[in-house]
Amino acid sequence: xxxxMNTDEARALLAEKRVGRLGCVSDNEPYVVPVSYIVEGDKxxxxxxxxxxxxxxxxxxxxxxxxxxxxDAWHWRSVIASGHYEEVWDSHERTRILxxxxxxxxxxxxxxxxxxxxxQSSVIVFRIRVDHLTGVVEE
Amino acid sequence: xxxxMNTDEARALLAEKRVGRLGCVSDNEPYVVPVSYIVEGDKxxxxxxxxxxxxxxxxxxxxxxxxxxxxDAWHWRSVIASGHYEEVWDSHERTRILxxxxxxxxxxxxxxxxxxxxxQSSVIVFRIRVDHLTGVVEE
Numbered sequence: 001x002x003x004x005m006n007t008d009e010a011r012a013l014l015a016e017k018r019v020g021r022l023g024c025v026s027d028n029e030p031y032v033v034p035v036s037y038i039v040e041g042d043k044x045x046x047x048x049x050x051x052x053x054x055x056x057x058x059x060x061x062x063x064x065x066x067x068x069x070x071x072d073a074w075h076w077r078s079v080i081a082s083g084h085y086e087e088v089w090d091s092h093e094r095t096r097i098l099x100x101x102x103x104x105x106x107x108x109x110x111x112x113x114x115x116x117x118x119x120q121s122s123v124i125v126f127r128i129r130v131d132h133l134t135g136v137v138e139e
Numbered sequence: 140x141x142x143x144m145n146t147d148e149a150r151a152l153l154a155e156k157r158v159g160r161l162g163c164v165s166d167n168e169p170y171v172v173p174v175s176y177i178v179e180g181d182k183x184x185x186x187x188x189x190x191x192x193x194x195x196x197x198x199x200x201x202x203x204x205x206x207x208x209x210x211d212a213w214h215w216r217s218v219i220a221s222g223h224y225e226e227v228w229d230s231h232e233r234t235r236i237l238x239x240x241x242x243x244x245x246x247x248x249x250x251x252x253x254x255x256x257x258x259q260s261s262v263i264v265f266r267i268r269v270d271h272l273t274g275v276v277e278e
Contacts, residue, residue, distance in 0.1 A: 028199070030164050034209065060167070
């Protein structure tokens with residue numbers, strides 16, 4: 001039976017996982033890529049190389065992160081966190097977040113974007129400021 | 140090292156998996172939910188109860204299905220299949236596809252949408268007619 005989660009349950013699943021699927025809108029089309037993330041309060045932090053995802057989010061700065069735990073067809077949980085996209089360029093804040101991210105992820109984030117070898121490959125750090133969190137559970 | 144997949148490699152990953160994340164655009168916002176799917180040629184078939192995803196896709200009939208195989212941070216593959224959303228209402232075709240779907244999925248698809256108990260819970264069968272398939276691999 002599929003039931004809605006309460007906010008605490010949804011927050012718990014989001015905090016428990018480290019890989020989700022980030023949705024954005026690129027030229028009015030949906031675009032979804034796997035990402036690694038960390039959560040701090042109502043903010044989700046992600047790092048990325050420059051590419052289609054960042055261009056899309058700069059143009060239309062709404063993002064959703066979908067995170068799930070699928071054991072089998074009868075036992076799964078899924079949450080969607082929607083919010084505003086903001087890049088982090090303050091050097092102190094950027095260093096702090098990158099340190100946190102690299103503690104959890106020794107390698108770069110899984111990204112759909114292949115880096116462009118033109119010297120523009122610096123890492124983008126961004127947050128999703130979550131304003132809408134929902135989840136459902138089947139058990 | 141992250142490399143683009145060729146089309147055959149991307150098709151192979153799509154055909155190998157059964158669960159992906161479906162992205163659509165709902166009121167100009169990205170929306171992503173886990174779904175079970177089957178592939179036939181350049182068509183992806185999915186069934187769903189009525190809900191936010193179907194309302195969004197009827198309003199803006201572009202969808203993407205993101206499918207991945209993440210072993211660890213150094214070994215993962217991800218594809219995105221984008222295409223047009225079409226519902227299947229021809230009764231013969233609908234029965235054939237539902238039979239195929241239920242062969243693979245004994246339970247309903249993981250959906251973010253909680254069914255509304257108002258007698259409108261009939262299953263929607265739809266396809267994504269894929270017109271753009273890309274993939275990347277890190278290995």
